[in-house]
Amino acid sequence: MAEVSRRDFLNALGVTVGAAAGASAGILPGPSKAEAAEPPKGKIPDTPYKIGHMTFFTGPAAVLGEPSYKGHILAAEEINAQGGLLGKRKIETLKADEAAGTDANVKELRRMKLSEKIDLFTGVISSGNTPALGPVGEELKLLTIFVDGCTDFLWDKAVPNPHYIFRITNMQSADGVTCAVATAMTWPQVRKIAHIHPDYSYGRNARDHFTVAIEKLIPGTKIVYEGWPKLGTTDFTSHITAVLAAKPDLLVSSVWGGDYIAMYKQALRYDLFKKMKFSSTIAFGVAPHAIGKDHPEGVIAGVHSNYYFNYPPQGRWPANDTFVKKYYDRWKEYPNFQSEGSYVTLQLLKQVIERANRLVGGWPDDEAIIALLEGALTVGPAGYLQMRADNHQGYKDAVTGFSMNSPDYPFQILDPKKIITIPIRNITAPPGWGDAHGKEPTATYTWIEKTWPKVA
Amino acid sequence: MDVLIIHFLNALLYASVLFLIAGGLSLIYGVMRIVNLAHGNIYAVGAYTTAWAVGRMLGSAPAITLYALLPVGAVAAAALGAVLEPTLLRPLYKRAEEYQLLITFGLLLILEDLLRLIWGPYPLSASSLYEALGSLSIGESIYPTYNLAVIVVGGIAAAALWGFVYKTKFGVILRATSQNMRMASALGVNVNRVYVQAFTLGCFMAGLGGAIIVPQQGAVLGMGVDALVLAFVVVVIGGLGSLEGALLGALMVGVVREFGIAFFPEIELAVLYLMASIVLLIRPAGLLGRA
Incomplete structure (x- = not known):
């Protein structure tokens, strides 16, 4: 393979920083205003449209489940205020606690379909649950739009040819790769790398994809320590001491939620951030308002490569301005990526149902909705979201950024002038690449390993 | 050396907190022959209450x-x-042990939901106490002073408890x-009172x-269940019912x-359970347990 410089390769990936990304904000696809105001065609039943929303209402992951549910309710209330879907069918939400465990969740999905007769199943946070729930959704012929549960494994292996199920948030591999790209363009001098990741699929995935990408972008790096705390750990003193002893140039982490808050506060007292660079895949993704002003500034503070509420910036992307304002007015807090994901799920569903109604009249059946969901392009708060027709995966630009204090917020935020975005197609395996082979973790992993050049 | x-x-x-x-x-x-499965969330109640109290007073009172x-x-x-023992546990002493397990496990779940209901899903922090003490130097490294305070409190608690019991x-x-x-009852000991005192003392600990620990780690949902599992590892190793064993x-x-x-x-995930399994194989009652 010909030698490529790092700068040329990052340019080829389409990485942009800050304001440049909003430049195309003027072009809004979707129904024009006149079209949207058209009354629905044919006879629409006025029975409620029942949606099962499964997410974490208890346990440590409720920190993600709560915003997911709030985003869903916000969208449902908005739609219901207009009379419901197609002005007639009010959305009725049934909630289910994902913390019940995978087996119980599968049973609950069946129960909701068979006894409660739900029309749509949505939500789901954990990567451990979507691969179990996906095949059941297919089997029940139940229209399903997962908000998260972002494992590559869902489409690589569990449901390679989906018909009824879709997913909104970016795939998990994007987290590690986005973090590596941001690191390589910010600190190309790092060589010795330490890792701390929660010991479950998300942490393993983040470590693997960061590592395969960084080896292409900064050849010759070395891992000097890897810590694997259990998910839910809030004592990181031992990991911090071990990292400091290994003297790395960079610490990479995918620790999230209350765990992350404990970790960064403890690391501060050991001066860890003064002794090395720090890159996270998800530090600011979970509960924006829980990050204190004491958080180190200028570190890469990822948002699960999906969304942070101050990007696209105020005034540049109306869909985000109105979403953040409505969400704050309703819940008195700022939305995270789950809020955005479950909000855009219902907005997308609404648009698709309206489009289908204009085409076929009356209430569209699921097949019509599915046909239009495939390949659908919508404008969400985070930017354009395209539903890939082949694997039913929502695609939007991957996002990360740098932490900073701002007098405008009582917590630390991402620097709106330095947000990094990467077109998602450039960092995930393209259609037809095939699934993961052998021992390699994901299709994207082999795709990066085999097709990306090592930069010189 | 300083790293060591x-x-x-x-x-x-x-170890102190554990x-x-x-x-x-x-x-x-x-004392009571009750395996209190709710114990983990009693610990969480302590953490949440302190975090809440510190959070409320923050800014309005000097550090x-x-x-x-x-x-x-x-x-x-x-x-x-002190409330739970006489109301929920006492009626069950005459029944089979399974009932106590069921009721304390149910209590664990209810307390978890109550924490969620009262304080919401987001982590609570009391880190101003952790930060205010700063760090001190150990050789070329630094160490959070607050951690030392926790170790001291743990040590004092162990000593006080020993003095109290012996x-x-x-x-x-x-x-x-x-x-x-x-026998104690026959000799005139008010067993009910001893039970409520022992239970209250255990919950106090x-x-x-x-x-x-909440200033250092914050209060999060699920912390109680994690702590319970770890506490069981400790008592399996040391011997259930033995304070020296717990230490x-x-x-x-x-x-x-x-x-x-x-x-x-x-x-990391496996090592503690590995140790507990080895102890169980060699000394099923725990290292200092009464067989």
Whole structure:
């Protein structure tokens, strides 16, 4: 393979920083205003449209489940205020606690379909649950739009040819790769790398994809320590001491939620951030308002490569301005990526149902909705979201950024002038690449390993 | 060298809190023969209450007075215990042990939901107390001063408990009741009162553990269940019902976990259970347990 410089390769990936990304904000696809105001065609039943929303209402992951549910309710209330879907069918939400465990969740999905007769199943946070729930959704012929549960494994292996199920948030591999790209363009001098990741699929995935990408972008790096705390750990003193002893140039982490808050506060007292660079895949993704002003500034503070509420910036992307304002007015807090994901799920569903109604009249059946969901392009708060027709995966630009204090917020935020975005197609395996082979973790992993050049 | 010292201090820190939780669990079992599965969330109640109290007073009171709020969590946990024992547990003593397991497990779940209901899903922080003490130098490294304070409190608690159980009249009654409840009762000991006192003391210890560690770690949902599992590892190693066993178990868990993370990080999840399994194979009653 010909030698490529790092700068040329990052340019080829389409990485942009800050304001440049909003430049195309003027072009809004979707129904024009006149079209949207058209009354629905044919006879629409006025029975409620029942949606099962499964997410974490208890346990440590409720920190993600709560915003997911709030985003869903916000969208449902908005739609219901207009009379419901197609002005007639009010959305009725049934909630289910994902913390019940995978087996119980599968049973609950069946129960909701068979006894409660739900029309749509949505939500789901954990990567451990979507691969179990996906095949059941297919089997029940139940229209399903997962908000998260972002494992590559869902489409690589569990449901390679989906018909009824879709997913909104970016795939998990994007987290590690986005973090590596941001690191390589910010600190190309790092060589010795330490890792701390929660010991479950998300942490393993983040470590693997960061590592395969960084080896292409900064050849010759070395891992000097890897810590694997259990998910839910809030004592990181031992990991911090071990990292400091290994003297790395960079610490990479995918620790999230209350765990992350404990970790960064403890690391501060050991001066860890003064002794090395720090890159996270998800530090600011979970509960924006829980990050204190004491958080180190200028570190890469990822948002699960999906969304942070101050990007696209105020005034540049109306869909985000109105979403953040409505969400704050309703819940008195700022939305995270789950809020955005479950909000855009219902907005997308609404648009698709309206489009289908204009085409076929009356209430569209699921097949019509599915046909239009495939390949659908919508404008969400985070930017354009395209539903890939082949694997039913929502695609939007991957996002990360740098932490900073701002007098405008009582917590630390991402620097709106330095947000990094990467077109998602450039960092995930393209259609037809095939699934993961052998021992390699994901299709994207082999795709990066085999097709990306090592930069010189 | 300084790194080694810090590793030892980290191990002591972990052991201190773990001893408070497991010691309370073991004390309750020793006296009352009840495996209190709700114990983990009693610890969480201590953590949440202190974090909440500190959060409310933050800004309106000087930092130094905030340290006075630390015991609030322990007191709340003790009060909770004093209410729970006579109302929920006492009616069950005459029934089979399974009922106690069911009711304390149910209580664990209810407390978890109550924490969620009262304080919401987001983590609570009391880190201003952790930060205000700063860090001190150990060789070329630095170490958070607050951690040392936790170790000291853990040590004092262990000593006080030992003195209480072995050097006071109440301790004699406690031990007598623990060894033979019927005999103690026949000799005029008010067993009901001893039970409520022992249960309250056990809950106080768990609450104290939560209260002193919350400035360093924050309060999160699920912390109680995690702590319960770890406390069981400790009592399996040390012997259920033995306070010395809880101390030994907590120290062993602290040291093994610390050096596991430093030198064999891949097996962090497994190493404690591995140790517990080995102890179970060699001494099923635990290292200091009564067979």
